[in-house]
Amino acid sequence: MSTDYQRAREELGRRLRELRVECPDGRLTGAQLAQRLGWQQSKVSKLENGHQTPTDDDLRSWARATGQPVVFDELRARLKGFESHIRSWRRQLAAGHGPVQETWNTLVSHAQTMHALSNAAVSGMLQTADYARYVFEGHSALQNVPRDTETAVRARMKRQEWLYRPGKRLNLLMHESVLWARICPPEVLAAQLDRLLGVVGMDTVHMGIVPLDADLPLTLGNSFYVLDDRLVVVEDWHAELWLDDAETIALYRRVWGILAEAAVFGTEAQQVIARVRRGIKA
Structure with a gap:
């Protein structure tokens, strides 16, 4: 605490x-x-x-x-x-994942730019519906909360409309291990990787992959989002941390920038994803 x-x-x-x-x-x-x-x-x-x-x-x-x-x-x-700074999952998920996803939809709708680091699963901003279902089901079982998977999936898919609005920008880093993680059946993971291959080159998405063999200047730490330099949301097992002081926001932006130096983007990112995709026996 x-x-x-x-x-x-x-x-x-x-x-x-x-x-x-x-x-x-x-x-x-x-x-x-x-x-x-x-x-x-x-x-x-x-x-x-x-x-x-x-x-x-x-x-x-x-x-x-x-x-x-x-x-x-x-x-x-x-x-x-x-x-507002420590939002326990126990409290947030009392009515299921749907209300939490709607809260996120509101947060994201007001943002112009996001910087994200995803080290546990593919970012929710780029998940397929099938992949998202397995994520929600796993967390519902862990937290023993109401299962409203389809409502949560629809809300998450709705949030992705943000990616197709002019002037928006998602700056995303993902470690290669996320691409290999079998948190869903192989065919679902293969489709998810196809989705990632398709977003490389989108005007609103700047996606970097940190390869498994990359020299890391920092440990990866927890997944996080920085929204417009006004809020950082960090994910942990027990809670989300909402951090809005300028010094902390600057720290997380600095972390993103340092880890981005170890990432590959564009065609090189596509090559890493394609290599993992070939290794998935769907």
């Missing part, structure tokens, strides 16, 4: 403790507040000490139980302020 995130959670906890102590009808102990709320006392302690992230309902109940319902908006703003 990031230091900034934990610090913000602890600050919210201190504010919650302050509300309990300054209750208008007299100071409440943790046990008394827990009784009012119908909670275990341990939950009150965890929230006040920054060991648990509250939900909106938790904050609303806390404000009411301490006799200060008007502070709910303040508490919720504090929560959203630091949750």
Whole structure:
């Protein structure tokens, strides 16, 4: 958990403790507040000490139980302020992948330029529908969340319309290992590689492949997107990180630029993809 995130959670906890102590009808102990709320006392302690992230309902109940319902908006703003940086998959996928994909569609629709590094799977901006299905199915099983695969696939395919709009630009790096990864049947992977071969040379796509034998100036790290130098989204197993401070954005752009030096583009990228394609027995 990031230091900034934990610090913000602890600050919210201190504010919650302050509300309990300054209750208008007299100071409440943790046990008394827990009784009012119908909670275990341990939950009150965890929230006040920054060991648990509250939900909106938790904050609303806390404000009411301490006799200060008007502070709910303040508490919720504090929560959203630091949750916007660490967006847990558990929370995001509570209703399935569809809503998450629609959020991404909105993000991308406002962007003119994206810089992306894909080290786990083919970028969603270039996935075929069949390939995307296997990606969503795998993650749904991992997170044990509702399976709305077809809704999610349609939303992802809709996002790719962005690639055909004038003035847009996707700057994409993918490691060659992504092309070999058997996260789907061979025939699906072969069709996905054919799709990649077809986008080489598109005006809106600048795609580089980092070959397996390339000398790397940096470790590859996690996959990420940089949108218009205003937001970085980093993917991890437990969450997406949304990072919007200028220094961090500049760092990720620098990472992209350094790794791009190890990549091949244009015809050379096409040759790498074609070589992998020949090795797929579809």
